[in-house]
Structure formats: structure tokens, C-alpha cells
Amino acid sequence: MDYDFKTVEAKWQAAWRDAKAFEPETPQDEVRARAGEAEKNKFFFTVPYPYVSGNLHVGHGRTYANGDVIARFHRMRGERVLWPMAFHITGTPVLAVSAKIAAGDAATIAMYEDYVRCYETDEARVRELIASFAKPEAVVAYFSKKIVLDFQRMGFSLDYSRQFTTGDPEYNRFIEWQFGCYKQKGYLKQASYPVLYCPRCGNAVGEDDIKEGDTAPVDALKFAAFKSKLENEKENTFIISCTLRPETVFGVTNVFVNPLAKYVKASVDGEIWLVSEPALEKLRLQGHRTEVKEKMLGASLVGKFCVTPLGARVPILPAAFVDVNNASGFVHSVPAHAPWDWIALEDLRKDEKTLARYADKNLKKLLDEIKPISLISVEGYGEFPAQEILARMKVANSRERQKIDKATQELYKAEFYGGKMKQGVAGEFAGLNVTKAKDAVAEKLVGERKAAWFYETNRPAECRCGGNVLVAIMNDQWFLDFNAPGWKQAARECLDAMTIYPPVYRKQFNDVFEWLDKRPCARRRGLGTRLPFAPEWIIESLSDSTIYMAFYTVIKRIREKGFAAAQLTLEFFDFVFLGKGDAGGIAKKIKAKPWDLEAVRYDFLFWYPNDLRHTAVAHITNHLSFFIFAHAACFEREHWPRAISLNEMITAEGAKMSKSKGNVVLLNNVARDYGADLFRVYSVGAADFGSTLDFRKHDIEATRKSLGRFIDLAAKLIEAVKNGGNNGGSSRIDAEAKTGLVGVTLSRFESCVRDSTRCLEEFRLRDYVQTALYKQTNFFEDFLRRANESEKRLVAEQCACRWIALLSPVAPHACEELWEKAQKKGLASRGFVSLSRWPTAQEKLINPAAEASEDLVANVIADSRKIASLLKKKTASVTIIVASAAKAQEAKRLIAACESPQQVKASSDGLTAFLQKKFFEFQQNPALLEVNDFETLDAASEFIGKTLGCSVRVEREEESKSERAARAMPGKPAVVLS
């Protein structure tokens, strides 16, 4: 069959669009809208809206393709399906893209040029568009249009009539209502919080704002800053040294300073602190009052003494490895447990030059007096773990930075997870696990004001603007408090009542719910909705996309009735979503018609709750959990979501897709190169929901073959039907279909219908494709090879249209095309196959005995081939000797009577052994013994002969003269070659 997928797909996409095939209306009948679930017969299905910062890739494609199969299946089962789509634009990524393009960032411009070239051929137009992208609205406007095109090109049966973006004023009002709910319930709170911050921009920064923020993520680390009092100062002056391991305070032997770096003496919250110059800025951002008193070089401190928070008097020593840009610029030294400290002391002892420079300080003597203090016991290490690990890794001096870092990491891990604080050294913390001691020590010291908290990034990071990324403390950060009284409990109840597929992920939800605590939900910048009661804050993007499914149900009517954003007040939504207040009063207030308000409410009541949400597994820890929490917070129990299905991510040729690797496969290109149906069949059929799909060109090409075979076969089946369609087929089926080739074929097909339906009901889409497409194609191919014209007609009348309908969820374009062909033959019903009724399996045609007889034929052929290959001789003829009727009877009786293979005792040794071996096979599939071997094989002898390329004779054991006749067993005839 000539099949040009581009033409065919475009044709049906246009037809669906023109017919508004997938844009369900809400019945405006009040009674129906208020009717119970069962009567509503609706299926409100959602997949998260895409983020509009560029083109869609195959990952979106996989999730939406799976979603589309589900939506189409439900639609064909007669449910009123609403599957809408919209666009997410909240947050900073779109802003970042525009900023980069405006700043002339070459990589970004190149990437967006490539995106745009997917749709534009004119280079001048490309340049013009890219220039326009300096404005974020232009990015959103352009790509949201293209996303719709991409979706349509994939044939997704979305309702495109309810589109919106999260920046629309109506949406803003809706989110304001949501946050009003949170506030009212006490779920929304303010507190201080550390954030990554760029002083140059004067703003908090996210991953997108940081150079290489996506490949090397930046975190804020919480250091304990020890205050060690400097000796011989007029006023109390503290050296500030920071650590991630506060428990090692018991082992401090000295403090290191970088002699060549600049330090400042400053007033910090009324005390005098000594820190590096950059550290003071950080302290200021972290909410401390700071004022510089005096600047100095590190060298001026060398040889002085200070007193640690625990009262130990320790010297200050020079060390070049101290980085003043990291933390406070002083490092206290715990040589017993810190490889860097150990090696620094070693180096210094050998560093004659430095020792000479500070001759007046007599560093040599100070060094001699330093004795490492061991304070943690850990398995596999002795007194001084740092020394041991350095020796083991053969580190010679401090220039081997990588090795030392590795040693530090390894030792830290060992001590943190396996270490215990030593008796006699660690005071009240003796005996504690390091894991516990770490926090306890720090809390105690901070409580006694002997230490403070200091935040630092885990790596030096630069903002895209060129400024340094630091950690700042936000004092008035808005949080959602998932542990607020009652909330988590309600969310759990919602989750418990939901269906999660695949079920293994339920556990993960439970775990996430367990650790969800406080979560910042607003930022100072980005696109989105402002907090109504604190407009300098913009609601963050994961927080404004948790209940928008409800918005889909109402936006169409809101627009139709001409509501302006200003009319969408809190009372409006209270009425629409919660039924609070009376329509008349609210309508009067917002100057609207009461029945318009009621119409919106009906839409919500008809469609809600969300029956199924389908998305990628990665969203469990955030979006999907928030989705449940938010519904539990804002809606009545009857409107809580019902089910979630999940699929894993997609990789490309074995590698994770990422922009930096440049291996992102764009959905648009896939549609262009392979066509929608092929991608759909491939992505749905190649991997279970629970497995990663590896997108491989080679494999999708192989799928092309299978899809083509289906199209050819279905066309052939349609051809086989006489014009005028089904003429008295069913009565003939009753008469003829029980046995023989037709019986087998119908039995297999009806099984296929039954199994496919079951797969779809259970979200096993891969199995559905395997069953309905691959397996069934093989069966029909085999059938067409062997059947005569009359048999073909019979089967085709019975199966062709139903097979096409069965596959239309996954390959809708091809199936519409075939359906149209069948309509011309008078075979298929009018209208789209996409809107036709789902085929029902005719269980009475499922006939295990017929299928068993088919297996018998296949086994005889396989046996003959095997024997032939062992004989290594040409086969001229095959004699098939069928077991005697007496044997068959005996076998049946024994299998029915015996409970285990050991009990089987037949009249001949051969039969006994045979039945014992096959015992469980026969027991579980008794149809195998119901087959009339002789009739079956005799009827198939011509086919067997053709297949084997030789003559075939079938005879009965009783009548056979062959000496091998006794080998004949029920279901396994003797085969004699010559």
C-alpha cells in the first residue's frame, strides 16, 4: 500500500481540528451536572502543561503520547473525555533566556536559532525573531504557538480550546484565590531563610542565573563559625574560623591564617571580629550589622595566640592554602582528623624560608609544642586517622591537592557515619555518634554565643551578570508549611484513596510526604502571580501550578460569558469551587449575571475531580506531591484527585539528554523525520511506564516496518471483503468458525481484543501494543498466507474494522485512513474511528482447543525441521503418525485422575514417560488433549507440505506399518522422514 504519512497525518489532523472532535462541551443541564459520578460518565484527564522556554523534546512526546492513548481509549469507551492543555511561563527561565539573548550570549542565540529554524525557512525571519526574543513576552508568544503545532502534528487529541498561560490575568486571580486559601488555613508563613544571592544584581539567583549552574549545582552550606578570643587586645577581639565539622572543636591545636591576604577588624553585631575582607560582605548579607574598624595583612597575626571556644590557648600560624574567599578566611586546625591540617603543619615544619621570615615569633618552638588531639574513634583507623590516610594514599606534601581532597572526603565519610566521640576528650558528648555530636556541639556553642552560623556556597560561583554568588539571609521569606496542623493528614487521606500506577511508586509518595516540611513559595523576581498581601513577592513556579486543573474546567465559560479579570474576585472563586455564598449576591457585587456565575460553577462540578493525572516519575518529589497537598488544602474531599499514572524518562542513544551535551531530540524533528504514528507506536510500545525509554534511531526504523505491515494487512483485509460489507457473516461464523484455520484466527483475534482492552484498563500500554499490533499482525499474516478467498472474507468481515479501531489509540492517523477505506466498502460506521465505539471481545469465539490444534501443527513442523537438520539429508517426504484413539483416551483419563507426575502409570513405558514429562502442561491446559490430532493434521497436511517443501502423509498409529509408530503420543505424533 502506498502510504505517505505526511499527507495522511496532515489530512486527519485538519479533519479533527475542523470537526472540533476533541473539544467536549459540558452538558448545560443542571440536573446532569449535579448528577452522581456514574451518571456523568466523564473522564477528566490531565498531563502537566509544558514550560514555554523553547521547543518540546521527545520526553514531552513520550508522556503526551502515553496520555493520548489513554485519552483516546476512554473516549472510545463512550466517556466524555476532557484532556486540555495550557502553558507554564512562571519563574525565571524565560527571563533568563531573554536576558541572555539581549546580552548577545552566542550559545543561547545559536540554540534559539536552531529552535526557530524548525519552523522558519527564511533566515531574515529567523534573525528578526531572535532579536524579538529580547522581550520575554515574545518568547512565550512564539513558542506557545509552536507547541500547539507540535502537539497537533503528533495527533494528540487535546482540547486546544481552553489554552491559557500562567501569566494571564484570569490565571493570576485564580492563584490569588489559592493563596488566600492557604493563608486563611494558616499554611502560609514567613521566616528567615538562606538563599543564593548576587549582590551585583541585588537579587536572589537560581540555577539558571548561575554560570554552569545546571552542570555543577550550587548549594548553600551551613558552617559553624567559632569565635576564638585573641590574646593581648584592649577590647575583646575574636578570630572567626569556620567549619562543617563542629564536633572537632575538641581537637583544635592552632589557627591558620593566610599571611599575604587582607583581613579586617570589624564590629559585628556589637562585637569585634577578625575575618577576611570578602567574609565581611557575606556577614552583612547574612543579617549581621557590620562596620569596618581596621584593615590588616594576615602576616600581622602570625605568632599570636587565641583561645578557642573551649578555652584552649592555641597559636596562629601562617598557611598559604587558606582561601580568604571561602568562609571567614581563618581555618582552625585539627591535625588528628583533618588531612589538610596535618599536612600543612608538616609542610610548615620543613619550610625554612617561612620559619626564617618569622624568626622573632619562634614558630619552630610553637610547632614543636603542637600535639595532635585524637577525639573520634572510628573502625579501620587508629589514633590519628588523618596521618594514616595520608600515608596510605602516599601524599608527600600539600601540593598534591586532589589527593588530599580525596583523603579528606573519604575520612570525613568514615568518621561521620561510623565515628564515635572519644571518652575523656569530648566532654559531655563522649560516646555520641559523630552524626549526632556534630549538630549537638554546634547548637551548644551557638547557644552560648561562642560560635555563630555562617553560610557559604559549596563552590565559588559566578552570576551570569558577572557578580559573585553569595549566600544571603532573607528575613521575610514566604513558606508553605506542610507540617501545619491538619494539612499532612488530609494529604495522606487523599493519597490513600488514590490509584497510583505503576503501584511501586506509592511508597515513594509516602516517603516524600514524610519529609516534606517548609518550602519557600515566593521569590523576588520572575514571571507569575504576585502575593496579593505582599506584592513585592512573586509566587514561585512550582507553587502556582498545583490546582490549575480546576482552572481548565472553568476558563472556557469565563471567556464565553465575558468575565473580566477584575470580576474574578475571591468570592467569585469561593462560589465556583466551593459553592460558598449565593450567586445573586456575588453577581451583584461583581456586576455580572447570576446565571453566568452558576454556569461556571456547573462546569466545575461536571468535570471535577481530576480523574487521572499522567506525567513523568521525576515529578513525584515535587509537583505531584504539591498537587495532592494543594487539593487537600483548597478543595472539598469529593473534588480531590483520583489517580496518577507515571512514566519514566527518555534517553537518546543510551545517553541522558541535555542541552549542554547537545543531544536533545526535538519533538518537531521527530514528527518530520518519522511521522506521528511511528513515533507513537515506538514510544508507547518500546518500554513500560516503569522503564526508561532509550530513543534509538535504529529501533524506530525497525518499528516502521511493523507499522507498515499492519497498514498493509489491514488494507488487505478490507480488500478481502466484498462490496456491501457484512452479508450474513455471523451465521456462517457460528457454523464454521469453531474449528480449522478460521476458528483459530477468530479465537486469537477475540483473545487479542480482550487482552488489549485489559492492558489499557490497567495502563499496560506496552503490552497493549505488543498484543494488538505485533502479535496480531503475525497471526493475520500467517492467516492470509494460508486462507482461501472465502475464509479471508469471513475473517475480514468479522475482524478488519475492529482491529483498526483497536489500534486507533496508538496509530490514529493510519487508522482513520484505513477506516475511511472500510467505510467506502460499507464496512465501517460513519464518522471518525477516533470517535467510534471500542470493540468488545466476543468471548464465545475464544476457543482454546482450536488454538491448541494450531500449536500442534506448528510443533509438527518444528519437529520435522529439527529431525531433518540432525539427519543432514534432504527430505523427500514426511509421514506423520498420529497416536491411537486408545492412547489419547488413556492420556486424558490419567491426567484428569492423577495429582502428580509420579502417580502416572500408563499401559506403555513410552506413554508413562511422556505424560510425566508433560504432566503440568496438560493439567494447566487441558485443551491440548481435546484436539483431534488426525483431523487437524490431515486438514493441515497441504500447508505442512508447502512449508517443509516435501510431500506429507498423515496416518493413524493403528493402521501404520512404520516401526516408529509406537512413538506417537497424544499431541505429539511420530514423524518419519525419508
Place this chain on the structure above:
RNA sequence: GCAGGGGUAGCGAAGCCUGGUCAAACGCGCAGGUUUGAGGUACCUGUCCCUUAGGGGUUCGGGGGUUCAAAUCCCCUCCCCUGCACCA
């Protein structure tokens, strides 16, 4: 470390919940054959090892156990992947 998932023939990947029909679906790769003027395509056959009569042997990360019977159930062990938040 905590939590989750996984290790199956040359490769990818089913099967495991509900033990026997499992030498283990399906696809790729590879080999042979048919078609065609090489090639490619399409189709057929084969693809753990041995076997001149349909048989036998050894397999499902490693070790142990339960059972008449284990890829499937239980215990131990090794290895791999993902998540651990304020980011869409």
C-alpha cells in the same frame, strides 16, 4: 548515609507479584537460504553447549535455604542507576 529502582542469552528487553506449559516472549545484531543482475530491500530458517531421529547437558549478578519442582519465594552478599528540595 537515607529512600526507591535494577542486575535475564552478543546487545536491548519481557517473564518474577499468582513457582511447574522456561533454554526463557519480542526486537536488534549475526549466520545460512529464497527472491532480485552483485549490493540493498523483502521473505524464510537458525542463533547457550553436545547430538546422523525429535534427545541430553549447563544457564537467568554471587552464595545459601524452602520445595517433588525456583529466573520466579526466603536469607546473606557484590555491583549499577535515581532522588534527597525551594529548581523548572
